[in-house]
Amino acid sequence: MKILIAKPGLDGHDRGAKVVAQALRDAGHEVVYTGLKRTPEEIVAEAIQEDVGVVGLSILSGAHLLLTRRVIEGLRAAGAGDVGVIVGGTIPPRDVESLRALGAAAIFPMSTPLTDIVAAFTTRRLGEPQDVAGLGPRRPRRAI
Amino acid sequence: MKDLRLNAGIPVKPSYGPEDLAGHDVDAEVGRPGEYPFTRGIHRAMYRERLWTMRQYVGFGTPAQTNARFKHLMAHGQDALNVAFDLPTQLGLDSDDPRAEGEVGRVGMAVDTLADMEAAFAGIPLDRVSVSLTINGMAAPITAMYYAVAERQGVAADKVVTTPQNDILKEFIARGTWVYPVEPSLRLVADLIEFSARRYPRSNPVSVCGYHIREAGCTTAQEMAYGLAIAAAYVELMLARGMAVDDFAPRLSFNFTCWGKIFEEVAKFRAGRRLYARMMRERFGATNPRSCMFRSLIGGGGSAFTAQEPENNIVRGAYIALTAALSGAQTMALPTYDEAYTIPSAKAQLIALRTMQICAEESGAADTADPLGGAYYVEALTNAMEERIVEELAAVERMGGIVEAVKSGAIQAEVARQAYLHEQRLAAGEIRKVAVNCHVGDAGAEADRDVELYAFDPTVAEAQVKQLARVRAERDGDAATAALRRLADEARGTANLMPAITECVKAYATLGEINRALKDVFGEHREPVGF
Numbered sequence: 001m002k003i004l005i006a007k008p009g010l011d012g013h014d015r016g017a018k019v020v021a022q023a024l025r026d027a028g029h030e031v032v033y034t035g036l037k038r039t040p041e042e043i044v045a046e047a048i049q050e051d052v053g054v055v056g057l058s059i060l061s062g063a064h065l066l067l068t069r070r071v072i073e074g075l076r077a078a079g080a081g082d083v084g085v086i087v088g089g090t091i092p093p094r095d096v097e098s099l100r101a102l103g104a105a106a107i108f109p110m111s112t113p114l115t116d117i118v119a120a121f122t123t124r125r126l127g128e129p130q131d132v133a134g135l136g137p138r139r140p141r142r143a144i
Numbered sequence: 145m146k147d148l149r150l151n152a153g154i155p156v157k158p159s160y161g162p163e164d165l166a167g168h169d170v171d172a173e174v175g176r177p178g179e180y181p182f183t184r185g186i187h188r189a190m191y192r193e194r195l196w197t198m199r200q201y202v203g204f205g206t207p208a209q210t211n212a213r214f215k216h217l218m219a220h221g222q223d224a225l226n227v228a229f230d231l232p233t234q235l236g237l238d239s240d241d242p243r244a245e246g247e248v249g250r251v252g253m254a255v256d257t258l259a260d261m262e263a264a265f266a267g268i269p270l271d272r273v274s275v276s277l278t279i280n281g282m283a284a285p286i287t288a289m290y291y292a293v294a295e296r297q298g299v300a301a302d303k304v305v306t307t308p309q310n311d312i313l314k315e316f317i318a319r320g321t322w323v324y325p326v327e328p329s330l331r332l333v334a335d336l337i338e339f340s341a342r343r344y345p346r347s348n349p350v351s352v353c354g355y356h357i358r359e360a361g362c363t364t365a366q367e368m369a370y371g372l373a374i375a376a377a378y379v380e381l382m383l384a385r386g387m388a389v390d391d392f393a394p395r396l397s398f399n400f401t402c403w404g405k406i407f408e409e410v411a412k413f414r415a416g417r418r419l420y421a422r423m424m425r426e427r428f429g430a431t432n433p434r435s436c437m438f439r440s441l442i443g444g445g446g447s448a449f450t451a452q453e454p455e456n457n458i459v460r461g462a463y464i465a466l467t468a469a470l471s472g473a474q475t476m477a478l479p480t481y482d483e484a485y486t487i488p489s490a491k492a493q494l495i496a497l498r499t500m501q502i503c504a505e506e507s508g509a510a511d512t513a514d515p516l517g518g519a520y521y522v523e524a525l526t527n528a529m530e531e532r533i534v535e536e537l538a539a540v541e542r543m544g545g546i547v548e549a550v551k552s553g554a555i556q557a558e559v560a561r562q563a564y565l566h567e568q569r570l571a572a573g574e575i576r577k578v579a580v581n582c583h584v585g586d587a588g589a590e591a592d593r594d595v596e597l598y599a600f601d602p603t604v605a606e607a608q609v610k611q612l613a614r615v616r617a618e619r620d621g622d623a624a625t626a627a628l629r630r631l632a633d634e635a636r637g638t639a640n641l642m643p644a645i646t647e648c649v650k651a652y653a654t655l656g657e658i659n660r661a662l663k664d665v666f667g668e669h670r671e672p673v674g675f
Contacts, residue, residue, distance in 0.1 A: 005675075010231035010247050012320015015360045018560040018675040019567050025675075035673035036320045037235075039243065061231055062486065062600060066246035092485050092597060110451035110484045111580065114567050 003121060004052040006034040006043045008071060011061035016088060020056060020117055027118045040070035048080050054105075054121060059089040065098055072103045086120070088112065150408045152365035154528045160520035168527060170518075173418070177513035181421035183414050183526065184514035185472035186437040191510035196468070197475040198500050199276060199441065203228030203252040204487055205604045206611075207264035210253040214268060216490065222497055226276040226477060227264070228252035228487075229286070234321040236282050236659025239608040249604035251487055252278075256612045257652050261289040262296070270294040274305035276351070276441070276475075281323045283310035284332045285658045288646045291344065307348040307397055310336050313374045314353045316550045316669070317559060318360035323659065326551050328666035332641065334381045339642035341392040348397040350378060351441065355401040359445050361563025364408055365529060368416040369536030370555070371398060372423065373546040379428055389428045393435035397474075400440050402467045403448030403460070410516055411525035413442070413471040415533055418526075442473035446483040453579040454595050457481035461499045469509035470516055476500050482595055489598045553672025560675050612654065619652035627651040628661045635665040 005021045007014055014036055025031045032050050034043060047055050055075070059067055068087050075083050087099050088108035099107050106120050148156045157164075175181060178188030187193060200222060203210045214225055229252040232244035238256050239248045248254050255261060265275075270293065279286040287308040294304045312329040315322045322329060333350065340349035354371030362370065375396060382392050400416075402409040421436040430436055444464035449457040458481045468476050478499055480492035488496070504510050516522040539558075543549035550556075569575045576582050627648040634644045641662075648658050 010235055010237075010243065012231075012315070013360075014320065015560070015563045019361075019564050021675040022560070022564040023567075031675075033673060033675050035671045061247060062250045063246035090484070090486065094597075114571055 001054060001121065002030040002032070002050065002052045003054045003056060004032050004034065004043070004047050004050055005056045005058065006038055006046070006071075007036045007058055008038055008040055008043055008067040009059060009061055009063050010037055011059060011063075012036055013060045014058070016060070017056075017058035019114065020058070020088065023114050023118050024121055027122060029121065040067060040074050043071055044074035044078055044080070047075065047083055048078055052083060054084040054086060056086045056088065056121075059087065059091075062090065064089060064091055065095060065102070068099055068104055069102050088117070150364070150525075151404055152363050152408065152412075152529060152532045154408070154525065154532065160524055162520065164520055164524040165527075168523075170523065173527075174517065174523065177517075180425070180433060180436060181418040182437055183418045184517045186417070186439060186474075187513070190472065190513035191469070191504070192512070195504055195510060196473045196500075197224045197274065198222050198497060198504075199224045199226040199475050199477050200493055200497055201226045201228050201278065201443075201477055202488075202493065203230075204598070205249040205253060205601055206607055207253050207255065207260045209249075209601075209604075211264050211266055211268070213490070213493075214264075217493065217497060218268075218273075220494060220497060221501060224274045224276070224475070225268075227278060229277075229279055229282075230254045231321075233286070233655060234279060234282060236285075236323055236655055236663075238654050238656030239605060239612050241656055245605075248608050250600055254604070254608045255286065255289070256608070256654050256656070257615045258289050258292055258649050259611070259615045259652065261286075261293050265290075265293050265297075269299075270297055270306075271299040271303040274307070276307040276309070278309050280309050280312050280315045280319070281321045281329070282655060282659065283308045283312075284336050284642060285645050285649060285655055287336055287340070287349075288642060288649045292646065292649055301344050302346060304344050305346045305348075306344075307351050308336065309353065309399065310350045311353045311374065311399075313377060313546060313550055314356050314370075317370070317555055318356040319353075322669045323663065324666040325669045326547065328635075328662075329669070330377075330381060330547070332662075333378065334385060335640045335642050337378065337382060337392055338385060338387065339640055341387070341395065345395075348395050348439075349392075351397045351399045352378065353399040355399045355443065355445065357559060358401045359447050360559050361561075361566060362559045363536075363562055364404070364412045365532035366536050366558075366562070367400065368412050368419075368529075369533045369540065370546070371400065372416065372419060372533070373537060373540045375420070376423060376427070377546050379424075383428070389424070389430045390432040390435050393424060393428070393430055394432055394437075396439075398438055398440035400442055401445035401447075402442050402471055403445045403464055406463065406467045406470070407516075407522055407525055408529070409467045410471050411522060411529040412533075413438075413440070414514075414522070414526040415530035417472070419530060419533060439474045441475040441477060442468040442471055443477035444468070444479045446479045449479055449481065449483045450577060450580050451484035452584075454481050454484065456579060457483065458495060458499070461496060462503065465500050465503040466507060466509055469503055469507075470514075472514060482597060485595065486598050486600075489596055491596060551672070553674050556672065557674050615652055616654070623651040624648070624653045624657070628653050628657055631658065632661045632665055635662055 084105040354367035358367040478496040480488035
């Protein structure tokens with residue numbers, strides 16, 4: 001699968017994004033990384049241009065609800081609503097359900113094991129939100 | 145017996161003895177506390193004369209909200225401030241900029257104009273409190289605002305003690321608040337160092353950071369090596385301007401993390417101090433002993449803390465405080481136990497402060513300088529760490545030096561590679577983390593849910609945008625425009641930009657306007673994207 005790992009907003013912390021990108025690459029996926037501080041519009045355009053199946057958003061600034069909504073709405077408006085959107089980063093428990101309601105296919109809060117993230121991408125069903133509710137980490141996620 | 149290696153790759157033996165120091169002239173290499181090469185610390189009596197400064201990183205919402213939290217912590221014994229700015233401020237965007245939406249006041253306090261800095265420090269005497277400003281890409285205008293606030297409080301320039309972080313090279317490597325390309329960014333760093341060295345003799349106009357690079361994934365030895373390489377790059381910048389090394393080097397300062405293995409961290413700082421002292425004297429010709437002193441904030445890294453069973457982080461914080469004390473910290477700051485979730489709650493912030501106070505008052509770690517000095521293991525490890533740091537410095541040279549390595553992205557790629565290796569070691573259980581990959585218990589489920597978290601106040605942005613509109617309406621618009629025009633003109637030349645930036649700030653030009661004036665001349669950095 002081709003995956004876009006993206007850093008929306010102003011947050012400059014890219015350790016998680018780069019670690020996940022390397023793990024997905026090693027798992028055999030084709031991974032494109034946007035670099036820091038991209039606007040939701042830029043991410044939507046790059047996702048379409050690169051023809052990716054999934055966009056992984058890495059957000060550690062706390063602005064995840066707004067930025068995720070913008071990316072999902074942007075993809076839908078551009079006729080790319082079938083592109084799955086996954087969100088990882090500093091996501092407090094109280095926001096996980098809100099992100100799901102916005103249409104995020106999977107959410108990976110702090111301390112999600114890397115193997116769980118790779119496994120979720122590898123199911124290849126992330127474009128179908130109704131199928132992915134059970135695609136979270138193997139371990140029951142606490143605090144959700 | 146299982147092979148055991150430290151984060152820097154150094155193997156650890158089950159025990160150490162005099163044979164591990166054979167061939168070393170311990171007296172010369174280690175020396176005494178307060179004496180060159182400062183392996184054992186930069187002061188003779190260390191904490192018996194002056195305890196480390198306690199400087200928690202604080203800032204959120206509006207300047208008025210942050211001002212109240214500053215006063216709360218100072219009332220509980222915190223003796224210095226370390227200001228957190230929100231991301232729009234760190235990147236030079238006004239609070240009403242479309243790109244600032246959702247980020248205003250979120251991870252730090254919002255600053256648009258001098259009026260905000262006046263509100264942030266209202267009632268805080270800047271001749272008696274030292275203030276760190278965690279600001280880099282926007283260090284020049286924010287520090288100009290700080291100097292202006294001090295001036296308006298009637299504080300003499302030689303009484304102002306402030307430490308703008310002002311370390312842009314590590315931003316390109318790890319923290320991301322760069323705006324302009326590397327060269328003009330370095331010019332601004334040097335402008336602030338030069339301006340401060342000449343007019344604000346007690347200001348520490350740069351805090352060279354290994355901290356954030358380590359947080360981004362590099363090893364302990366790389367953290368120290370990259371920090372030393374960055375410090376050398378700034379020294380060279382100032383020498384190229386014609387300044388004498390002893391005219392600015394005594395005010396250079398550092399910011400490093402310490403988490404993980406206690407003795408490895410202590411050895412990192414002992415080796416780092418020795419290498420820095422030798423570099424300043426032998427390579428740069430410093431003669432003032434103060435130019436050779438590695439003065440550092442040592443704080444814990446949030447990377448040490450876990451989302452699982454977060455109360456355990458309070459215990460980790462106590463070990464970090466002990467490590468920082470044993471490492472000879474001048475200033476200490478701790479992450480808070482809720483670090484993995486959000487910015488700190490008031491309760492978490494107070495517990496972190498109390499942790500440092502307990503370490504200072506109760507543990508005995510502050511009783512004597514470098515209490516671990518002379519231990520076979522610690523001295524052998526200090527030597528081994530020094531070798532590793534020297535190897536990493538050579539690796540930076542092979543990348544073309546730190547500035548070229550930043551431009552090409554080679555160093556960013558190495559840090560990302562190390563971050564991935566760390567994650568793999570964690571997954572494999574080679575690095576042990578309680579309640580994460582060992583001793584995982586069901587009790588954690590309840591503990592997680594009980595954490596009281598900081599709740600972001602969504603009305604902050606609206607209040608901040610209103611305040612910005614009021615300042616714009618009330619200021620002398622012509623004066624602001626003229627000051628901004630002068631700044632753009634001078635940016636095209638080679639003059640030190642601090643006087644022009646100061647004029648803009650005092651005319652209540654906004655941070656966004658100042659940034660735009662500079663960006664129009666300098667352009668924007670293009671990140672060498674890779675992983």
